[in-house]
Amino acid sequence: MSAPVILVDRVSKRFGDVLAVDDISFDVTQGSTTALLGGNGAGKTTTLAMLLGLLLPTHGRLSIFGEDMLRRRYRVLPRMNFSSPYVDLPRRLTVAENLRVYGLLYGLRDLPARIRRLAGELDLEALLRRPYGELSAGQKTRVTLAKALLNDPALILLDEPTASLDPDTADYVRGYLERYRNGTGATILLASHNMTEVERMCDHVLMLRAGRLVDRGTPDQLLERYGRQNMEEVFIDIARERRLAVDAQSRQAAK
Numbered sequence: 001m002s003a004p005v006i007l008v009d010r011v012s013k014r015f016g017d018v019l020a021v022d023d024i025s026f027d028v029t030q031g032s033t034t035a036l037l038g039g040n041g042a043g044k045t046t047t048l049a050m051l052l053g054l055l056l057p058t059h060g061r062l063s064i065f066g067e068d069m070l071r072r073r074y075r076v077l078p079r080m081n082f083s084s085p086y087v088d089l090p091r092r093l094t095v096a097e098n099l100r101v102y103g104l105l106y107g108l109r110d111l112p113a114r115i116r117r118l119a120g121e122l123d124l125e126a127l128l129r130r131p132y133g134e135l136s137a138g139q140k141t142r143v144t145l146a147k148a149l150l151n152d153p154a155l156i157l158l159d160e161p162t163a164s165l166d167p168d169t170a171d172y173v174r175g176y177l178e179r180y181r182n183g184t185g186a187t188i189l190l191a192s193h194n195m196t197e198v199e200r201m202c203d204h205v206l207m208l209r210a211g212r213l214v215d216r217g218t219p220d221q222l223l224e225r226y227g228r229q230n231m232e233e234v235f236i237d238i239a240r241e242r243r244l245a246v247d248a249q250s251r252q253a254a255k
């Protein structure tokens with residue numbers, strides 16, 4: 001079996017009195033799409049930020065492509081990228097200028113051709129000359145996705161990749177990401193509140209609650225474990241700590 005693309009080993013992150021991430025460990029295998037789920041404030045964005053090297057963990061070890069993110073992130077950052085609705089791009093630059101600046105930061109060759117291709121695929125042509133700050137929320141989401149794919153990343157971290165997208169565009173973007181993953185063997189880790197997205201795209205789910213990793217498995221395993229029909233119901237069970245009740249029922253049934 002190939003080495004995991006992401007390895008998180010007993011990682012915690014404290015902000016003053018708040019323990020945002022509490023001793024979590026997981027790994028993500030190459031070519032998979034893994035969902036990081038949890039209610040508001042569960043620690044998803046903090047975990048993604050540590051994986052990007054934007055935040056330092058208080059404890060623990062994170063490695064990506066076998067490289068320690070604390071000491072050698074410069075070796076892996078060129079092979080990864082991210083998008084988040086919470087991280088704005090420079091607002092006064094046009095969409096084309098933004099993509100050019102990020103492309104230059106990655107030192108990409110054939111940049112105009114890449115930008116043209118992504119603009120075509122993500123329906124951005126009509127937006128290329130407009131300042132990023134003037135775009136609607138859904139338009140910004142598509143631009144940040146284009147930014148996230150500029151360097152053909154082998155690992156993509158996505159914070160709510162379809163936030164603010166209308167159902168038709170969200171469906172297109174999910175299909176686009178699936179095709180990208182299948183075509184390139186890329187690995188995707190995404191935080192999402194959209195359980196339809198998780199059921200469709202993800203082969204593994206990590207459930208966070210109050211900074212702790214409280215359950216994990218494939219969507220099918222979780223549906224079976226909680227006796228539910230869909231991931232929305234599983235999410236609510238886990239968020240409301242119904243797992244214990246489920247376990248107790250199964251123990252009772254086994255007697």
Ligand SMILES: Nc1ncnc2c1ncn2[C@@H]1O[C@H](COP(=O)(O)OP(=O)(O)OP(=O)(O)O)[C@@H](O)[C@H]1O
Nearest residue numbers: 015018019020038039040041042043044045046047
């Ligand atoms: N820079 C910070 N300073 C202080 N506390 C922070 C900081 N960033 C996050 N936190 C706290 O850490 C906890 C986890 O926040 P985080 O943003 O990781 O949650 P999340 O799972 O992404 O939530 P949401 O679904 O609402 O986006 C929260 O209690 C939050 O208030």
